Amino acid sequence: METKRLIIFGGIIAAIVIGMSFFSPKPQTTQESIESPVVSVSTFSLYEIAHAVAGESLTIHPIIPLGTDAHMFSPNPKQVAEITGSALFIYNGAGFETWAENLKQTLPETTHVIDMSQNVTLIKSEGPGEHDQEEGHDHGGMFDPHYWLDIDNMIAMTQTVDREFSKLFPADAELFHGNAATYIGKLQKLKSEYKTGLAECKSRTLVTNHDAFGYLAKTNNLENVSVIGLSSDEQPSAKNIADIISLVKEHGVKTIFFEEFINDNVSQTIARETGAKAQSLQPLENISEDELKSHQTYLTIMGENLNKLREAMECR
Structure with a gap:
C-alpha cells in the first residue's frame, strides 16, 4: 500500500513538473537575432533602390517623413538616434542634406556611411535653367543634387547599393545581385520609354x-x-x-x-x-x-x- 502511495505521489509530482515546464515562459530570442539589420536612407529614390535590392532581408528606414519638403528637413533627436543605431546610413549628398554632412562626423564606427553623390555623374548648376555637365565628382562648385532624375544615375546608384550591401551582409550577396539586376532591367525599360516618348x-x-x-x-x-x-x-x-x-x-x-x-x-x-x-x-x-x-x-x-x-x- 505504501509503495502504491509513493508511486501515485511520484506521478503527481512528475505531472506538476511537466505542466510547469509547458506553461512557463520559453527563453526569449534576443532582439538582434529576430530583427534584420537596419539601413537608414534620406531621399525617396534611395529608399526605393535600397528596398528593391534588399528585399525582405534588411529593414530599410526612411528618415525624411512622407509629404515633407526634403530640402527643408532637419532631423530631430529621435531621428538622429535612429540613424546612429543603423548598420548603414545612405544620403544623397551634393549639398542636398546640409544636416547630413555634420551628422556623419558624430556617427559611431558601427554605422557605415555612403554619400551617394560620389557614385554618380553630376551636373554643375550656375543658376536657374543654366546647367553644364560635369563628369567628375569634385564638389567644389554648386552641383544640382537632383541626380536621380537621370535614369543612368539611378542605375549607377543601384549598382552601388548592391555592392555595398554585399560587402556588409555577404550571406545575402546572391539575393542582392539578383534583385539589383531585376530592378536595373526595369530602369533600362523606363529609359527606353523616355527616349522614344520624347523623341x-x-x-x-x-x-x-x-x-x-x-x-x-x-x-x-x-x-x-x-x-x-x-x-x-x-x-x-x-x-x-x-x-x-x-x-x-x-x-x-x-x-x-x-x-x-x-x-x-x-x-x-x-x-x-x-x-x-x-x-x-x-x-x-x-x-x-x-x-x-x-x-x-x-x-x-x-x-x-x-x-x-x-x-x-x-x-x-
Whole structure:
C-alpha cells in the first residue's frame, strides 16, 4: 500500500513538473537575432533602390517623413538616434542634406556611411535653367543634387547599393545581385520609354517653378527654365517672373509645371498671365501619404511624369 502511495505521489509530482515546464515562459530570442539589420536612407529614390535590392532581408528606414519638403528637413533627436543605431546610413549628398554632412562626423564606427553623390555623374548648376555637365565628382562648385532624375544615375546608384550591401551582409550577396539586376532591367525599360516618348515633340521647353529637373531635361534634350534655383525656399524676383512670362508667350509653352510640396502661387500666376495650364510634376525628392497608399514607386511616378511631359510638349 505504501509503495502504491509513493508511486501515485511520484506521478503527481512528475505531472506538476511537466505542466510547469509547458506553461512557463520559453527563453526569449534576443532582439538582434529576430530583427534584420537596419539601413537608414534620406531621399525617396534611395529608399526605393535600397528596398528593391534588399528585399525582405534588411529593414530599410526612411528618415525624411512622407509629404515633407526634403530640402527643408532637419532631423530631430529621435531621428538622429535612429540613424546612429543603423548598420548603414545612405544620403544623397551634393549639398542636398546640409544636416547630413555634420551628422556623419558624430556617427559611431558601427554605422557605415555612403554619400551617394560620389557614385554618380553630376551636373554643375550656375543658376536657374543654366546647367553644364560635369563628369567628375569634385564638389567644389554648386552641383544640382537632383541626380536621380537621370535614369543612368539611378542605375549607377543601384549598382552601388548592391555592392555595398554585399560587402556588409555577404550571406545575402546572391539575393542582392539578383534583385539589383531585376530592378536595373526595369530602369533600362523606363529609359527606353523616355527616349522614344520624347523623341519628336512640338515644343522642347520645360518651364518649372523649381530648378529640380535639370537632369531630366539634359538627358532628354529639353530646354530647362525654372522660376527659382536649386533651393525650394528661394524667392523669385519680379524681373525673373516677367522674363519667364515673356518666354512662355514667345515659345507658345502650354504648361507651367510646379512641384507638389512647394507653394505653387508663382506657377499659377504665370499660367494666368500667359493662358498656359499649371500642372504638378513629381521630382521624387519625396512622396506623399496618398502616393504611398496607392503603391506609387519611382518607376510609376516617372511614367506619369513622362505622360504629362508628352501632353505638355505635344509629342508624337
